[in-house]
Amino acid sequence: MASIIAVKKLDKHxxxxxxxxxxxxxxxxxxxxxxxLVRAVDGVNFEIQSGELIGYLGPNGAGKSxxxxxxxxxxxPTGGEINVDGFVPSKQxxxxxxxxxxxxxxxxxxxxxxxxxxxxxxxxxxxxxxxKLFKKNLDEFRELxxxxxxxxxxVRSLSLGQRMRADICAALLHDPKILFLDEPTIGLDVxxxxxxxxFIQHINQxxxxxxxxxxxxxxxxxxxxxxxxxxxxxxxxxxxxxxQLRQKFGGKRxxxxxxxxxxxxxxxxxxxxxxxxxxRITFEFERDSIAASDLIGRLSSKYRIRDLEVKEPEIEETIxxxxxxxxxx
Amino acid sequence: xxxxxxxAMRAFRLQMSYRAAAIAGLLTNFFFGILRAVVxxxxxxxxEEMLGLSLQAAITYTAITQAVIGYLSAFSWYDVAxxxxxxxxxxxxxxxxxxxxxxxxxxxxxxxxxxxxRGLPIxxxxxxxxxxxxxxxxxxxxxLILTVLLSWVVSFSWRFIVNxxxxxxxxxxxxxRFFFMAALFFSGFLMPLRFFPDWVVKLAYLTPFPHxxxxxxxxxxxxxxxxxxxxxxxxxxxxxxxxxxxGQWILKLGLRRLVILxx
Ligand SMILES: Nc1ncnc2c1ncn2[C@@H]1O[C@H](COP(=O)(O)OP(=O)(O)OP(=O)(O)O)[C@@H](O)[C@H]1O
Ligand SMILES: [Mg+2]
Numbered sequence: 001m002a003s004i005i006a007v008k009k010l011d012k013h014x015x016x017x018x019x020x021x022x023x024x025x026x027x028x029x030x031x032x033x034x035x036x037l038v039r040a041v042d043g044v045n046f047e048i049q050s051g052e053l054i055g056y057l058g059p060n061g062a063g064k065s066x067x068x069x070x071x072x073x074x075x076x077p078t079g080g081e082i083n084v085d086g087f088v089p090s091k092q093x094x095x096x097x098x099x100x101x102x103x104x105x106x107x108x109x110x111x112x113x114x115x116x117x118x119x120x121x122x123x124x125x126x127x128x129x130x131x132k133l134f135k136k137n138l139d140e141f142r143e144l145x146x147x148x149x150x151x152x153x154x155v156r157s158l159s160l161g162q163r164m165r166a167d168i169c170a171a172l173l174h175d176p177k178i179l180f181l182d183e184p185t186i187g188l189d190v191x192x193x194x195x196x197x198x199f200i201q202h203i204n205q206x207x208x209x210x211x212x213x214x215x216x217x218x219x220x221x222x223x224x225x226x227x228x229x230x231x232x233x234x235x236x237x238x239x240x241x242x243x244q245l246r247q248k249f250g251g252k253r254x255x256x257x258x259x260x261x262x263x264x265x266x267x268x269x270x271x272x273x274x275x276x277x278x279x280r281i282t283f284e285f286e287r288d289s290i291a292a293s294d295l296i297g298r299l300s301s302k303y304r305i306r307d308l309e310v311k312e313p314e315i316e317e318t319i320x321x322x323x324x325x326x327x328x329x
Numbered sequence: 330x331x332x333x334x335x336x337a338m339r340a341f342r343l344q345m346s347y348r349a350a351a352i353a354g355l356l357t358n359f360f361f362g363i364l365r366a367v368v369x370x371x372x373x374x375x376x377e378e379m380l381g382l383s384l385q386a387a388i389t390y391t392a393i394t395q396a397v398i399g400y401l402s403a404f405s406w407y408d409v410a411x412x413x414x415x416x417x418x419x420x421x422x423x424x425x426x427x428x429x430x431x432x433x434x435x436x437x438x439x440x441x442x443x444x445x446x447r448g449l450p451i452x453x454x455x456x457x458x459x460x461x462x463x464x465x466x467x468x469x470x471x472x473l474i475l476t477v478l479l480s481w482v483v484s485f486s487w488r489f490i491v492n493x494x495x496x497x498x499x500x501x502x503x504x505x506r507f508f509f510m511a512a513l514f515f516s517g518f519l520m521p522l523r524f525f526p527d528w529v530v531k532l533a534y535l536t537p538f539p540h541x542x543x544x545x546x547x548x549x550x551x552x553x554x555x556x557x558x559x560x561x562x563x564x565x566x567x568x569x570x571x572x573x574x575x576g577q578w579i580l581k582l583g584l585r586r587l588v589i590l591x592x
Contacts, residue, residue, distance in 0.1 A: 014588070074419050074589045093584075098425035109420040113343050125335045126424050 003047040004178065004210055005071070010080035012041040012066050012234075040066040042234030043080070048212065050177075053204045055225035055242075056214045059323045063234045064214040065104070068182050071212070072102045085177060098127055101171035105183035108167055110155045116166045117151045120173060127174035134173060141169040144199050161192035168196065172203060179203065181213035185220055197223050218315045232323065242315065247287070249327050250318050254311040255283040255295060260304040268298050279306075332426070333434045340438025344446075351446040354399055358447060359454055362395035366459060380523055386550050387521070389462050392455040393546050394518050397477075399443035401484040401541055403518060405509055407502060408436070410495035419589040428584070429489070429577050436485050444477075464549060472558060476548045479565040480541040486572035487512075487537050493576070496583030511536070517543030537568040 018034040041063045048054055058064050069075040070082060073089030073096050082089055087096040103109065110119040124134045142148055145165040150158055158166065164184060171179060181200070185193045201224055203209050215221060221228060221242060228245070230238035238245060255271065259279045267273065270290040271283035285295060292310045299305060321327060345351075369387045373379055379387070398404065409432055412418040421431065455461045464470055491508045495501035513519055515538035522530050522543050533539050544561045547553050553561060 069419070069589055072423060074422055075587075076585060093422065094425045094427070097423050102423050104419065107416060107420065109423055111339070113346075114339060118339060122335060122339060123424075125332050126426055 004050040004085050005046075005048040005212075006081075006083045007044055007046050007071075008081040010041055010044040010067070010070065010082060011039070011078045012063075012070060012075060013078045014038040014040055039234045041070070041077075041231075044231065044234070044236045046229060046236065046239055048210065050210055051204070051208045052227060053200070053211045053225050054213070055221040055228040056212055056231065057218075057221065057228055057319065058214075058231040062231045064231060065182055067231070068102075068104075068180050068212070068214065072100060072180050073097060098174065099176055100178045100180065101174070101176035102180040103164075103167045103171045103182065103184055105164060105167075105181070105186045108155055108163055110163075110166060110170055112156045113154055115152045115154050116147065116158070119155065119166075120170060123170055123173055129174050133175065137173050137175065138169075141172065144202065145169055145195070161188045164188060164192070164196065168199065172209075175207070176209065178210045179212070181211065183214055183216065185215060185217050193217065193220070200224060218319055222315055230319075230322070232326075238322075245322075246312065246315060246318055249322055250287065250313040251321065252284045253287050253292070253313060255285065255292065256309045256311060257281050257283070257299060257305055258307040260306050263303055266299075266303055268295065268302075270298075271295055333430060333437075336431060336434035337438035337441070340435040341442045342438075344439045344442030351443075355447050355450055358395045358398055359451055362391050362451065362455065363458075365391040365395070381552065382521065382523070382550075385460070385462050386552075388455075388459055389550060390521055390546050392452055392459075392461050393549055394542055396448040396451040397444075397480070397542060397545065399447040400440050400477075401481060402436075402440075402443075402488060403484075403509075403513065403516075403542075405505065406436075406488045407492060407495075407505060408432070409489065409492035410501045410505070413492075413495040413587070414499075414590070416590040418587070422584075422589075429573075429580060432489060433485060436488075437481070440481050440485075462550070464551060469548075469551060472548055473545075476545050476562065476565065479562065479569065480545050482569045483537050483565055483572065484541045486569055486576055490572065490576045490579060493579045493583055496587050512538045512541075515539060516541045517546060521546065537572060540565045540568050 014037070015035040016038050018036055044063075044067065056064055056067065066075065070077050071084060071089060073093050076090045084096070085099060087099070089096050110116065111122070114122070120138060123129070124131075129137075142151070145168065147165060147169060150162050150166070153162075155163060155166065168181075168184065179200075184200070185196055188196065197220060200211060200213070204211050204224075213220065213224070226241060228238065228240070228242050229236060230245075254274070257266075257280070259266070259281070262279050263281070264276065266281055268283070271285040273281055274284050275282040283295070285292075296305075296308065299308075366388045369391060370384065373384045373387065377383060382390070409418075412421065421428065452461070456463075464473055487508070491505050492501065494504050515522075515533035515536050517533075517539060522533055522539055525533070533543075540561070544565060548558060548561065
């Protein structure tokens with residue numbers, strides 16, 4: 001199947017003015033114009049199939065927003081190619097943007113002073129959405145995103161979570177084929193995050209909308225995305241399944257055991273004790289060196305076990321290690 | 330066209346909702362209008378007429394100029410530049426609209442609301458307190474409405490261009506201030522252009538600015554011959570075409586190198 005998004009050797013370089021510091025800096029800054037180059041996106045390649053739900057990850061300043069801006073046609077690439085659904089985003093802006101939806105979580109795409117509903121109405125005219133479709137979509141989204149309590153409130157007086165829901169609704173009223181989300185859950189509480197996640201999932205599964213989202217909240221990714229892309233310093237470091245990443249870089253698994261009595265010396269070959277809390281002992285073991293079942297077998301032959309649990313390493317932890325120790329480079 | 334009206338209507342309603350700002354603006358415009366009228370009365374010093382302008386016409390002139398300040402955003406207008414610096418422009422560019430017409434519609438709605446909340450009340454207040462002249466024939470009213478509309482298009486199209494340096498430089502307001510100052514002089518806002526020496530008038534007519542305030546004033550006061558009136562319209566239309574073309578061309582260059590900030 002042909003991919004809906006194809007990105008080839010994509011570059012975006014920013015020239016940033018260098019400012020001198022020190023005694024004669026004002027003078028120097030006035031007379032010199034030195035620049036240095038920030039490679040915000042540097043030779044990125046990927047392809048995305050129609051209907052995928054992709055997580056685009058990376059630490060602060062990695063180049064996620066810059067990539068999304070290029071994909072939505074807001075920035076012209078310095079080099080490389082982008083093809084989205086047959087369009088070059090920055091070239092045929094008007095035709096292109098009528099086929100996509102985008103939410104940049106840090107900023108609203110709605111009109112600040114207009115009530116939410118007025119904004120939607122205006123969008124209906126802008127995208128020339130047929131009356132019937134508009135009503136159908138709005139009715140559905142109103143319910144799923146629970147917009148009713150604030151639909152007549154001006155956008156500027158909405159809470160962050162309400163605004164985000166309104167923004168996501170606005171991005172989907174015209175039935176876009178592709179949805180770009182830049183940090184759609186930023187700054188939201190647990191309940192609001194969950195609601196938005198479910199909604200994104202619904203849109204992806206029910207309507208087959210292709211979704212790319214960036215986030216710093218890995219539970220978003222865990223719950224939603226099959227495939228993730230990791231970028232750092234402008235370079236694409238990983239493209240694959242979350243599960244494989246976990247297996248490869250996940251580090252140690254844990255086995256938490258509740259014994260019938262206290263065994264301060266419950267050592268066992270192939271695992272290390274990391275915590276003893278009364279009759280509860282936590283072991284750590286490498287996933288490659290021993291299987292959990294073997295470990296449990298060895299333990300139960302020597303001690304009386306009441307209950308136990310195998311814990312996978314937190315994905316949060318895994319990604320942190322990948323960023324910090326630059327494991328993918 | 331439908332979209333233009335939808336956008337303009339919302340901008341209009343929005344502007345109408347700024348009640349406190351409208352009242353403050355109205356009072357300020359009226360206060361300085363009275364001040365300017367008093368200065369003119371002193372200048373006339375008992376004479377009935379100066380340089381072909383009667384005292385009543387001169388006072389009417391101050392009324393009109395004060396009345397169009399809001400309508401033409403005569404002192405400053407950086408709405409487009411501000412969205413570039415805030416990054417808000419990204420939201421507008423994500424929508425399938427023509428960026429130029431979009432802003433034109435927004436400014437049209439804003440201007441109409443300003444005309445209603447600031448322009449009309451000023452004319453009425455002047456009439457009550459000082460007594461000004463009004464165009465006497467129906468035809469003159471028609472011509473007046475037409476030139477008032479055209480003056481807004483001229484004004485919008487140069488103000489839009491003055492906002493565009495924001496696509497290139499981090500502070501476009503300096504350039505803006507220069508043009509808004511020049512506009513105050515050359516549009517005949519500070520003084521009727523006919524009070525200036527000949528060479529200033531010639532210089533002024535090399536710019537689009539006289540075709541805003543000054544043309545409106547002269548048609549209102551009925552000091553132009555029929556031929557001069559049609560010529561005035563022709564100039565307005567000519568400048569509109571030129572400025573809109575130039576504005577769209579610079580916009581196109583700007584969009585190509587625009588950097589959307591934030592995120
Ligand atoms: N307009 C710009 N001018 C200069 N440098 C820029 C500009 N926009 C982004 N950058 C730089 O490009 C790099 C990537 O920025 P980008 O906003 O894409 O990061 P990000 O992955 O979205 O980070 P975050 O998670 O913090 O949002 C950063 O080093 C940033 O400083
Ligand atoms: Mg970002």
